Amino acid sequence: MTSKVNTITTKPTVSAHQESEVEGMALLKAVGNTPLLPLRRVTKNISPDVKVYAKAEWFNPGGSVKDRPAFNIIRSALYECRLLPGMRLLDSTSGNMGIAYATFGAALDINVTLAMPENASPERVSILRALGAEVVFTDPLEGSDGAILVARQMAKEQPDLYFYANQYDNPANWQAHYNSTGPEIVEQTQGAVTHFVAGLGTSGTLTGVSRYLREYNPEVEIVAAQPDAAFHGLEGLKHMPTAIQPAIYDPKIPDRIAEVTTEAAHEMVRKLARQEGYFVGISSGAAAVAALQLAAELESGVVVTAFPDAGYKYLSDDALWETR
Amino acid sequence: MPILRIPTPLRPYAEGQTEVNVQGQTVGEALGDLTAQFPELKKHLFSDAGELRAFVNLFLGEEDVRHLEGVDTPLSEDDKLRIIPSIAGG
Structure with missing residues (x-):
């Protein structure tokens, strides 16, 4: 009750413009706290002691991890x-x-x-x-x-x-994941996460989440997924050796790099839609390919990846969905 | 002679060139001539079975050749065919 009274008494000192901006913050507060979804049918050849999860980033208000x-x-x-x-x-x-x-x-x-x-x-x-x-x-x-x-x-x-804003070089990019995505993964796995897999775009997700997870548990293994070649069809992902390197990317962070072909990622996008009900975009398919390759090598563990966006923005790509 | 425009990620396999003059009456023939001139390009554009990889975007003017006649789309002498890369990260 006290805080409510305070709010009322301070209101007249805020200009109409500032008030509108504060109200605009309500939308921004909806960012993050995305569901952690299990991969089930696409993991059927994997040890029963290995679990694979993906952060469903399309639940953000703007529709993506970004x-x-x-x-x-x-x-x-x-x-x-x-x-x-x-x-x-x-x-x-x-x-x-x-x-x-x-x-x-x-x-x-x-x-x-x-x-x-x-x-x-x-x-x-x-x-x-x-x-x-x-x-x-x-x-x-x-x-x-x-x-x-x-x-x-x-x-x-x-x-x-x-x-x-310079997303490729701005530390506020990776710090967003250090402050939100990383802690959410620890909380949602009850601290059991053993491996984190992320596609490389600006590298913000990989960098921020990895820094947080390694502080929580230095044993967590980090895998970066990137296209297998400079010329590829993995929209949203970068082939680091041949692209302008983001200043926020620290090549020492990943324990290994998983190279993903466009064809494998596209096939995974269709599988995720049709076998799991996860209607996701191409970079999610690439992340899933890398996560499942890793999971297949493990006897036990909790593998977490991030699915950056949903499939809606790729509907015009007939080759992806094989719907023609 | 038609011209094929090469995107940045493929230029290292085409001696750094941005445009290549090619021979051919169709898109498929032009690509065949391109990969004959620069054999390293072949695996980037074609599958092991010799088919154009599904994600390779080819534009004749503003038209995606998928919406024309695909690799059978006819080319005239002064056509410019562009290989458009996917958009990378961010």
Whole structure:
């Protein structure tokens, strides 16, 4: 009761704009605490003493794991006064991070500009437009690295207009997972997690979760999943040896790298949908391939991975679903 | 002669070139000529069975050749065919 009285008495000191921003925070508070779902039928050849789970990151309000770093990047930029009123948030994206920025930008009255390769799926472009984000299309032949270079140049040319969020190099990215995803995994497995597997995009999930888990239990093994070649169809994942390396990526973190072929990941996406009811995207398929390969080698253990998003944004990809 | 535009991840297997002149009346023939010129590209574009890998996106102008006639799509002398990579992380 006391706190309620306090809230009422302090309210008149908050301006209408600030109040709207505080209310916008309600959406951001829905980020995280995603379900930890078991993989069951796709694990039938695995030792009964090995359990495999995935964090269902599509339960986040913006529909992907990227809500976590987007929220933390925006929060830290506001707190440190690097994102000031009237400035636009700028970053390059393959889609999901842009959707997360656009979602929270709308909630907090922050305008968002995104550099994105022109061949982003039509679903992504439509979602970003629906959320009111400005999209600068970049040369599809130059891929995500081309979008990074365009965003860097725009930030350099107009530093007063843009807050360059720079998800690849911003420590608030991995810290989001250190502060939320890691603790959630420990809690949801009652501390029993033995292995963590994550696909490499910016490497934020792998870096943040691994740092937390290793502090909790230094014996936890970390596996990074990445495409088997520079040219691949694993949207959202990076082939680190041939791409611009994110500054937040520490190659010493993974105990090993699992190389996943596009075909194996696509097949797994179909299996997860049709055998488990998990309608997920391509990077989830790749994470599952790596997690199940690892699980097959174990006699006992609790393997946890993260499924970054749902399948909706890939529906236009007929080759993926083999529905033609 | 049609031109094939090469995306960044494939350029190391094509001597760093961004564009390659190719011979062929169809998309399939043009790709065949490309991989004859640069044999290292073959495993990236084709399966062991010799079929174009399902995720390889080929665009003639703004059209995905999957929505035209696939590898049988005819090419004219001044066509530009683009191999579009998937979008990596973030």
